[in-house]
Amino acid sequence: MGKVICAGLGPGDPDLMSVKSDRVIRAARRIAYFRKKGRAGQARSIVNGMLRDDVTEYAMEYPVTTELHFESEEYRRLMVDFYADWADRLADLARDDDIVVLCEGDPFFYGSFMHLHTRLQGRAEVDVLPAIPGMVGCWNVLDTPFTWGDDVLTVLMGTLPEAELTDHMRRADALVVMKTGRNLPAVRRALVATGRLQDAWLVEKGTMPAQRVAKLSEVGDADCPYFAIVLVHGQGRRPEAAL
Template sequence: MSGTLYGLGIGPGDPDLITLKALKIMQAAPVIAYPAPVGKPSLARSIVETHLPGNQLEIKIDTPMVPGKFPANDVYDQYSEEIAKELELGKDVAVLCEGDPFFFGSFMYIYARLSERFKTVVVPGVSSAMASCCQIGVPITSRDDVLSVLPAPLPSEELMSRLQQCDAAIIMKVGRHFTKVRDVLGTLGLSENAFYIEHATMDNQKIMPLDEAQFEKAPYFSMIIVHKRGEAWK
């Protein structure tokens, strides 16, 4: 009998924000797998490190985080088969995913390759988007507000168009696109209602009004939160 494939959302960074369900599954699974940039430590593993029992087989999914090469289909093909071998031996495999597995989560690429072959259970997690709103102290929607989640790599014209059509926005994957996004929000007159956050819920978290963020680029794990009314309850 084959093992079960688990996709575990482990939250945005604070080890205490993993759900009880994900924690129980992760600690019981004989095999865990997690993504990591090639040649660098895994953020996903570091989040849960204090919760690991220490007796599990670990599969590190080395992934090239290079624009134009992600998702790396050959990498996910290779590691999906490595995970499949463990499942075929009857072992459960828990794949760790920062935030939520189906919200820009890397687990979806494993899911696409294995969910039809093996029993699969996906456990939702606290997303970085919602965690960021709470850390900043900015309610992001009320009543009939329309919320857009926008990836910062979009062209300026498309970002501007989509921002004009919503009441509030969470702009993710800011990184090297920070200046572009800041300029777009400035053009739309939204800068004074926007907040910048990086490494949400982690020890090195930083929060500031967007107008005070006078730098040229940001870390990959950063985002900008904006509500057109400034405060959602207005």
Template sequence: MTAKLYGVGLGPGDPDLMSVKANRLVRNTRDIAFFRKAGRSGRACKIVEGMMPEDAAIFAMEYPVTTEIPLTDPRYNEVLSAFYADCTAHLEALVRSGRDTVVLCEGDPFFYGSFMHLYTRLKDRIPVEVVPAITGMSAAWTASGAPITWGDDILSTVMGTLSEDALTRAMTEADALVVMKIGRNLPKVRRALAAAGKADRAVLVKYASMEGQEVCRLADCDAETLPYFSIILVHGQGRRP
């Protein structure tokens, strides 16, 4: 089999932060796939706007659910599993027919990305190559204007979807923090930060490296929910010369 499936990391959102290899693959591959929410154009597609070949064949993989069903509901995994099975069947057919195919991945493909679910299903069936990228959290701490870690600081990445107790434990044990998947979990995240004694150091970054980027102290934000591209940081204060 000569064709290959590429999971191409696009980086945090600024096209200038894409790797040379990612740029080359997007510009020279005719079959392009990407994830998006139903009814939306898709952030990944927007990042590479003007780069894709004019005759590119587009395969938009539209999530059947996002927040409509709670994560704890058994139907959530059932619906998504069926969705990924359909996507992998389509992508496998393209590659087996001899067509290189690029899957556009926001951020890095192996960092909390949907491409992971395609990769685990396809890696033993067809050739798959992953192209790494700058993560959204790296762009966020760069936008904050301060290093996220010093010396021996322990950095933890935690999801706002965790229970409040789990969040509090992780936040208490870490020296530096990246909090993702916040959205409507913001009040819970605020309480956990306060319980961990880190609320006064928390920084909020929205749309890091993208149009509309905002950076502020979390304490100065009075919102009850946050847009998808939002990250909360707590910078480490560890050893330095």
């Protein structure tokens, strides 16, 4: 009997991967990873040069990404079928040997593997290896403390309705907005409405060679990939400076 092992890869820099994930990935005879059709896949790119020469690879290609609205019935049906199919395949593969599934960031923090994890329960032994979430890598590249004292950290999806984005931002101290891309205009308007645009940063591919850091106020709405992260630092309680 084998296992399905989901290895969290961390924010993108292979040096920030856990020792355990590094060891498991280098020893793996079989790996699987998510990717968009026609792309190498971010997870696969992170482990480039780490894999055994005789590894067998399984590319789990999403049937749809941003082509359909995520709330549409067709999108939901396609994704449900996709996860069900790959849960079946992984459970079958794990019957005789381990298979390692790669996941950017931490698998249980908005990771695609969560949808497989729920479907594999009772069908295969599953191990999940935790990792540094992508947002942690991104706020560290800004080289400024992100939360102070009793700041409340709020993590939002850019896919939320604009009114909900605005409402959450009004109550937030330190703020992270994930999944921006085509949602950036709504995110920007919400930041303007709450007086926080001038304090917002955009980090793309944080900790990776193609990393880009910019003030959000200086970035156009069309110049933002889906997985870039918007960050606003908290300004909470901190010790008084010594006189």
